[in-house]
Amino acid sequence: MKRRTSQMIIGSAMSVAAIAVAIDHTRHSVPEPVARVQNDSNMATSTDSDSPCGLGASPCGLGGESPCGLGADVSPCSL
Amino acid sequence: MNRTIDYGSAVISAVAIAAIAIFLLEAFGLRQSLLFLLGAGLGIALFHAAFGFTGGWRVFIRERNSEAVRAHILLLLFCTFLFFPLLGGVIPGLHPGAALAPVGYSVLVGAFLFGIGMQLGGGCGSGTLYTMGQGQVDMLITLIFFIVGATVGSIHLNWWLDLGGIGPVSIIKSAGWQLALILQLAVLVFLYFLVRWLDRRRNRPAISQHMAVQPAFLSRLIQGPWPYSWGVVALTLFALLTLLLAGHPWSITFAFGLWGAKIWSALGGDISTWTYWNSGYPGQAVQSSVLADITSVMDFGLILGAMLAAALAGKYAPAMTLTARRVLAAVIGGLLLGYGARLAFGCNIGALLAGISTGSLHGWLWMIAAFIGNIVGVQARVTLGMDKPWRMQHEAAY
Numbered sequence: 001m002k003r004r005t006s007q008m009i010i011g012s013a014m015s016v017a018a019i020a021v022a023i024d025h026t027r028h029s030v031p032e033p034v035a036r037v038q039n040d041s042n043m044a045t046s047t048d049s050d051s052p053c054g055l056g057a058s059p060c061g062l063g064g065e066s067p068c069g070l071g072a073d074v075s076p077c078s079l
Numbered sequence: 080m081n082r083t084i085d086y087g088s089a090v091i092s093a094v095a096i097a098a099i100a101i102f103l104l105e106a107f108g109l110r111q112s113l114l115f116l117l118g119a120g121l122g123i124a125l126f127h128a129a130f131g132f133t134g135g136w137r138v139f140i141r142e143r144n145s146e147a148v149r150a151h152i153l154l155l156l157f158c159t160f161l162f163f164p165l166l167g168g169v170i171p172g173l174h175p176g177a178a179l180a181p182v183g184y185s186v187l188v189g190a191f192l193f194g195i196g197m198q199l200g201g202g203c204g205s206g207t208l209y210t211m212g213q214g215q216v217d218m219l220i221t222l223i224f225f226i227v228g229a230t231v232g233s234i235h236l237n238w239w240l241d242l243g244g245i246g247p248v249s250i251i252k253s254a255g256w257q258l259a260l261i262l263q264l265a266v267l268v269f270l271y272f273l274v275r276w277l278d279r280r281r282n283r284p285a286i287s288q289h290m291a292v293q294p295a296f297l298s299r300l301i302q303g304p305w306p307y308s309w310g311v312v313a314l315t316l317f318a319l320l321t322l323l324l325a326g327h328p329w330s331i332t333f334a335f336g337l338w339g340a341k342i343w344s345a346l347g348g349d350i351s352t353w354t355y356w357n358s359g360y361p362g363q364a365v366q367s368s369v370l371a372d373i374t375s376v377m378d379f380g381l382i383l384g385a386m387l388a389a390a391l392a393g394k395y396a397p398a399m400t401l402t403a404r405r406v407l408a409a410v411i412g413g414l415l416l417g418y419g420a421r422l423a424f425g426c427n428i429g430a431l432l433a434g435i436s437t438g439s440l441h442g443w444l445w446m447i448a449a450f451i452g453n454i455v456g457v458q459a460r461v462t463l464g465m466d467k468p469w470r471m472q473h474e475a476a477y
Binding site for chain 1: 216345399
């Protein structure tokens, strides 16, 4: 496979991916930037010391809305 | 050394990085934009330092060349040194999360499959992304099936978890961060000297071929190649910044399952019965823009960063021979990588690096199981004719 062919294949794949991301993005509402910072609970801290993702008072999420929580047992933090 | 910058690809990737960073800044705020740029930095570091786990583990298994493996251990060591105190709460008000996951059959089987997939697919989580960003078509195939595997794995995960285990174990929580830090550093130092000893026992003097030619500093910084030491420092720094900014360690493969679930849903598939994607953060992520997911955004940055680095090095989209055998290995390897990563709660980054450096016992289990998987994978490469038998090769050298 020549270099030009590789470039075309990868370039096409990236273009398709970019279009897919754009379509996906437009299908979902975007939160206000300020509100998002305040509500960054998808990655933020909580005080639940029993969280599987956290140590002491420092879990990385809020219960069921946490990236660390699949139920209460496992931690997609590690994905 | 003849290294011509691929200006076209360099400009395209640089403009794409800048445009996406600005868009994320406008749409999601500064943090998301910075995390994307961190991803780009990781891609540059991974490419320039050729910081691959797959090749490094393979040459260690085949030739006992420990140079890359020692770099991996140093990365774990530095991250442990920095992360443990942070997780222990030494800085008031700063409470990043650990990459804790349950220790059980799911991780054991998943990491073993992932290890085989590494060798067949030709990359790990980070390696697949940065070599695809470099423009390697075979790695694009691996990535596509990585996504398929991760998606299927997410459907089966609960079944594997039901097989049992001892749940998440934090050695920081169990032993206190100070004692845990000392113990883990001791184990890592022991491992470092063990692999070095194994190397020197077989290869005298220790093989060091990573940086045979050393160009001028600035040229080296921009165009590479970097020595492993630069890679270790850069990756440690970027991993630390990720922990501080994101609130959790660097991760890669969660996004692959997310992309798969979104694609399946967009194609009209029903994901309402997929338990994993209907609760907690995964459920939230699948209902939001993919650009709201930190892991996805960092992965996009990593690919574009690697593309920029490859263009600067004049190595973007290399010519290659793509045989049917290589395609088959990429398909099988990609499926094993994705399925394994999902079961094992991460890849070499999300489980090995993030798990171990934040005190999760599952990271150590992952390391052992994945290494055994790599041994099987290295043998599978020989069986498939991708590599020569290493014993014969070794004997031929004498």
